[in-house]
Amino acid sequence: MTVGEGSYGVILFSTIILGWIGVLIFFVIVFTFQKMARNNEYAFLHLLMAVMYAMWFPLPLALYQLLNSDILLVGTIFGLAYLVLLVITMTLQTGHITFIIRHNEDHSITDKHGDYMMATLTNPFESLLGVFKCIWAIFLGITFWQSGEILMTILMLLFGLLIFYYLFIMLDASLVKRVKLFSKVKPNPFIINLETLFFFIILMSYVTF
Numbered sequence: 001m002t003v004g005e006g007s008y009g010v011i012l013f014s015t016i017i018l019g020w021i022g023v024l025i026f027f028v029i030v031f032t033f034q035k036m037a038r039n040n041e042y043a044f045l046h047l048l049m050a051v052m053y054a055m056w057f058p059l060p061l062a063l064y065q066l067l068n069s070d071i072l073l074v075g076t077i078f079g080l081a082y083l084v085l086l087v088i089t090m091t092l093q094t095g096h097i098t099f100i101i102r103h104n105e106d107h108s109i110t111d112k113h114g115d116y117m118m119a120t121l122t123n124p125f126e127s128l129l130g131v132f133k134c135i136w137a138i139f140l141g142i143t144f145w146q147s148g149e150i151l152m153t154i155l156m157l158l159f160g161l162l163i164f165y166y167l168f169i170m171l172d173a174s175l176v177k178r179v180k181l182f183s184k185v186k187p188n189p190f191i192i193n194l195e196t197l198f199f200f201i202i203l204m205s206y207v208t209f
Contacts, residue, residue, distance in 0.1 A: 012207065015062040019204045022055030026197055043097040050090035053083050056200060060136065062207055067143050075139025082132035089129075093121050123187060124173040130166030130192070134159065137199070152206060159199055165191075 029048055036045055060079035064072050096117050100109060141156035165185060172182035 011058065011065065012062055015058040016204070016208050018055045018057075019059055019200070019207065022052045023197075023201060023204060025052040025055065026200075030193075040101065043094045043101065046090050046094040046097060050087045050094065053086045053090065056083055059083075059200075059203060059207070063140065063203065066207065067140075067147065069143045069146060071146070072139055072143045075136045075143070078132045078139070079136035082129050082136060085129055085132075086126075089121055089125055093118065096121060124170040127166045127170035127173065127187065131163055131170065133196075133199070134161075134163035134166060138163070140203075152202075155202055159195065162195060 025048055029045060029052070033045065036042075057080070060076045060083070063079075064076040096114075100114050137156045138160035141153050141160055144150075144152040144156060168182045168185035169187050172178060172185065175182070
């Protein structure tokens with residue numbers, strides 16, 4: 001085994017360990033969400049999500065090395081940007097929610113001001129990141145097609161088709177004069193979280209097995 005092969009083995013092993021920790025955190029969030037919501041622990045939920053996405057940082061690079069395709073480089077850049085920026089926005093949302101809860105006993109920060117800050121940190125920013133993830137998925141699909149892995153090609157291109165869903169949400173949140181077609185598509189946390197979970201479980205399963 002060469003030094004390069006040894007280094008890649010360490011990267012792959014680390015990716016597998018951290019990646020499945022991220023999946024585990026996702027399930028922890030799902031099964032404890034109702035209890036934490038009742039206790040108003042939304043800030044901690046966002047912090048958990050930031051840690052979860054951080055656990056997946058090595059995954060785009062590991063896939064790029066594993067698939068060994070130059071065309072995937074562009075997709076890898078979008079995948080890394082998606083994860084890094086999601087961690088940033090989740091951390092900022094954590095700080096915002098914590099401040100509102102702890103330092104607003106006199107209600108000097110109105111609900112309108114609080115909603116304004118959350119809107120700044122969510123859409124259209126998060127929907128743009130969804131577009132980034134879909135671009136990554138499309139490049140993964142193309143790469144899997146080149147390597148003859150048809151099932152992974154189909155799965156990744158299906159995730160790539162969600163780019164229209166995220167584009168519609170982003171445009172609806174951005175346009176002053178709303179377009180009826182865009183306004184019919186609403187951000188659905190259930191859909192977004194479910195597709196995110198399946199996306200990363202599929203990629204982690206591919207890398208692991």
